[in-house]
Amino acid sequence: MSSRIRLTTLIILFVAFSCSETPNTPEVVLENYITSINNCDCDRALEFSTDEMHGAVQNIIEKGCVPNEEDILSITCEESNDTAVCNLRVRRETEPFGKPFGKYTYNYTYSLLKKDGQWKVWVQWKSLNLPEEFFTDLSDSTDIISSEKSFEEFYDQFISDSIFQMSRIKFPLIGTYTDYGGNTEWTKEKWPLMTWDYREEIKTTDDSVSIIQTDSSFYFGTFCRDCGFSFWMEFEKLSGKWQLTSRQENNF
DSSP: OOOHHHHHHHHHHHHHHHHOOOOOOOHHHHHHHHHHHTEEEEEEEETTTTTTHHHHHHHHHOOOOOOOOOEEEEEEEETTTTTTEEEEEEEEEEEEGGOOOOEEEEEEEEEEEETTTEEEEEEEEEEEEEGGGOOOTTOOOOOOOSSOOOOOOOOOHHOOOHHHHHEEEEEEEEEEETTTTTEOOOOOOOOOOOOOOOOHHHHHSEEEEEEEEOSEEEEEEEEESSOOOOOOOEEEETEEEEEEEEEEEOOO
């Protein structure tokens, strides 16, 4: 009789353990990590992350975690041996970079690593932030901004025609060039021409990248995770014409 009781108990424990075990897939692990961060459960987030990501979680703890309400719209992952690249799409109500308050869609790319048979969040290497109404599936496209052709045409001329560029800058410009020597204001007399193409930048950079576009504004920012460099610029359509209204460069 006692043998049957012990056997029954073992079966119940096994079934209970099997039902409670979390599936070990990149999609589930990333969802658990994001949910833990949003709920300020950083200890749990550490369980789903590698040592390389622990620094990012600790940074959240040190700054004082604030609960973040957002909807996870989709997680798609591609596995290759012991690594996986996952695209995460979320929606949250926010007021990013001084834009009107509303619902915005954010797109992030994470790398995950399988260690000792367990998937762990390894690194968040790029983010493209687009207003929900302008969201475009970027997975098969190198043309990041396809919703506002007039801006692309303007930007092509802006970076290739110095006279045109100077005519489309709204001085005094918001922002400075900042380094250990202090802040330097942007002026017409000492203006460093902007000739690089942000569309090429996002194809090759491993830094965090943010892009926000509306009918009348365009924001681009890039932030180096392992150094002191950051840059952002904003264009606004004023009286029907695109103009550069802010430029900030930090180099430490």
